Structures are given as structure tokens and as C-alpha cells.
Amino acid sequence: MIVVEPVAASGAPLARRNPVAKLVAALVFSLALIATLDPVAPALAIAVELAVLPLFGIRYRVLARRAWPLLASAAGILITLVLFAADRSGRVLVEAGPVLVTSGVLLTALGLVLRTIAVALPGVIVFATTDPTDLADALIQNARAPARFAIGALAAFRLVPLLGQEWQMISMARRARGVDAGRNPLAKLRLFVSTAFALLVGAIRRGTRLAVAMDARGFDAGTPRTTARRQRFTTADALLIAGAAVLGGGALAASILLGTFRPLIG
DSSP, X not given: OOOOOOOSOTTOTTTTSOHHHHHHHHHHHXXXXXXXXXXXXXXXXXHHHHHSGGGGTOOHHHHHHHSHHHHHHHHHHHHHHHHHOSOOOSOEEEEETTEEEEHHHXXXXXXXXXXHHHHHHHHHHXXXXXXXXXXXXXXXXXXXXXXXXXXXXXXXXXXXXXXXHHHHHHHHHHHHTTOOOTTOHHHHHHHHHHHHHHHHHHHHHHHHHHHHHXXXXXXXXXXXXXXXXXXXXXXXHHHHHXXXXXXHHHHHHHHHHTTOOOBSOO
């Protein structure tokens, strides 16, 4: 059985908030960080996100296990910008042949990496603490989202673990046929790309069948649909959104007061 369950403690004060409220709060908090390129605002935002993590009932080890692709991509962004950025202003820190690292490049790369983590981390927290069925019900009841969109999103969440299982099955089938990259890095890369392509084709076929099945069950009709679970939007949910706006604005204000603010436009 394929099951996607939240990893947070169910009794945590922020984990049991309305799914739409948590989603809006994450969006509001992240929008404030997009306005600046400096590393101070996103660094403060990451500190706030880690500080409120126990209120969501998530252990730091669980978050690290869930967010490792984000950390890997951030490391890749840092290395790419440090090595290939066009702007080499500032004091020279490292000069080794074609590799030239300056303080300006390092500051820009650090700001982008921290901003990527600070913007993506709230989404990781929200989806790690939200049951997919509750999210779909809340989208329909509180956000007035179309049932076809909400149920389609629910189906996508339910099918996510299947991708990992299919990846293992494809890899095991290829090893059984003697297709193995060994220690050759180029062969490993080629095998990874071909496996990802096969997984993508399977996902597209499954999505097409799911869309046809949903249409056959009348999800595209204009008939109002009912939901089994009642999702209430309370004052505490509104306070969560307001708190996210205040904290995001506070990180931005601290950047301005410290003189490190670098606007995205202008």
C-alpha cells in the first residue's frame, strides 16, 4: 500500500493548523525574501525557520533527511557561481590558475544559496506536516479551488512514493540483465539519465490514465461536490499568516537597518 503521511507530531501547535493557512504563511514569508540579494535577510529567515521547527513537531534529523536534495542543489549553485560568475569584483581571496574567487563573487553566491534555502524550507515544513487529504479538502473548502485541481494534487501526492519504488525496480531489472555502470562515472551518468527518462515516461502515462479516469467520474462537471472532512479556518490560522508576514518583514527590515540590503530590481 502506498501511503504518504505527515512526519510531524500530530499534537504540535502549528502542525494542526489549517493546511491552507500554513501554505499561505509559507508563501507570505518567502515573498519578503525574494526582494533582496544580500545574505543577511535569508540567514535571519533560516534562523527563524529552524527556531520554530519544534512548534511544528518536526525533529531536526527528520528535516535534514527530507531536505537533503535542497542542500545538494544549494551546494551545486554555490560551486557554479564561485567558478563561473562573470562579475569578479571585490578583494581576491583565492587565485589558482583559471579559478579566481573574489569577495564579491562569494557574497553574491552566498546570498543566492541562503535565499534558495530560506524560500524552499517553509514549503518543506508545510508539506511534511500536512496530510494530503486534509490539504485537498482545505483547498476546496477554504481556498475555493476547483475539485478537479484539488483531487489531482491529492493523487499526485499519493503517487510520489511510487516513483521511488519504480526507480528501484528499473535499477534491479537492469542489473539482472547485466546492465551495470561499475566504477565508470560516465557510464553511471548515462545510466542515471536513461533511468530518469524511463521514469518520466511512466509518470506521464500514469498521469494520462489518471486524468481520463477522473473525467470518467465526472470531476470536470459543474456539479458541486461534497467533502468528508470539515476544514475550519480559525483565528489561530489567521494569526499564523500574520506572524509569518511580521517575521518575513522583520528579516527584511533588519537587512535594511544593517545596510546590507541589495534590491532585486534597481
